[in-house]
Amino acid sequence: MHLKIIKNEEEHDTALKTIEELMDLEPDPGTPDGDKLETLSLLVEDYESRIYPIEMPDPIEAIKFRMEQQNLKQSDLIPYIGSRSKVSEVLSRKRPLSLRMIRALNKGLGISADVLLQESVARESEERKIERKKHTIPRYEVSG
Numbered sequence: 832m833h834l835k836i837i838k839n840e841e842e843h844d845t846a847l848k849t850i851e852e853l854m855d856l857e858p859d860p861g862t863p864d865g866d867k868l869e870t871l872s873l874l875v876e877d878y879e880s881r882i883y884p885i886e887m888p889d890p891i892e893a894i895k896f897r898m899e900q901q902n903l904k905q906s907d908l909i910p911y912i913g914s915r916s917k918v919s920e921v922l923s924r925k926r927p928l929s930l931r932m933i934r935a936l937n938k939g940l941g942i943s944a945d946v947l948l949q950e951s952v953a954r955e956s957e958e959r960k961i962e963r964k965k966h967t968i969p970r971y972e973v974s975g
Contacts, residue, residue, distance in 0.1 A: 834867070834870055834871065834874065835874075836874065836877070836878075837874050837875065837877070837878035838878075842878075843875065843878055843879075843882075846871050846874060846875050846878075847875065849867075849871055850868060850871050850872060850875065853867060853868040853871070854868065887943075887945065887946050887949060888946055889949070890928060890946055890947045890948075890949055891921070891922060891924055893942050893943075893946045893947070894908070894921075894922065894936065894940075894942065894947075895922065897940050897941075897942055901940070905918050905919065905922065906918070908921075908922075910935070910939065911932060911935040911936045911939050911940065912928075912932050912935070912936070913932070928947060933947040933948060
């Protein structure tokens with residue numbers, strides 16, 4: 832296989848098959864086959880990141896996922912978020928995460944700050960609904 836930028840699914844499939852064949856050979860790094868395996872892997876990674884981008888998770892879903900991973904209860908989040916009521920409001924999307932909460936969750940639970948800094952998907956959706964209501968013209972029926 833000639834090494835070049837992967838541009839379609841057929842080239843992607845061919846590259847994956849070649850990678851599989853090369854991996855079966857278990858080439859040493861720095862050898863021609865090792866270099867080809869490394870280069871093909873990078874080309875496949877580039878193609879997949881362009882064609883199948885992975886979106887960051889919603890911040891609240893990320894918190895809930897970490898809770899599940901670490902078997903945490905809502906009360907375990909009090910040191911990071913504040914009172915029991917604040918934890919409940921954040922998890923039910925009634926209260927946005929503050930910068931202090933984001934820093935604490937990042938440091939204490941290892942949740943990416945990039946993920947936590949995003950607007951919550953549900954919050955954005957609610958804000959769009961509110962904005963749409965502001966711009967909706969009421970309909971009046973005319974009876975005649």
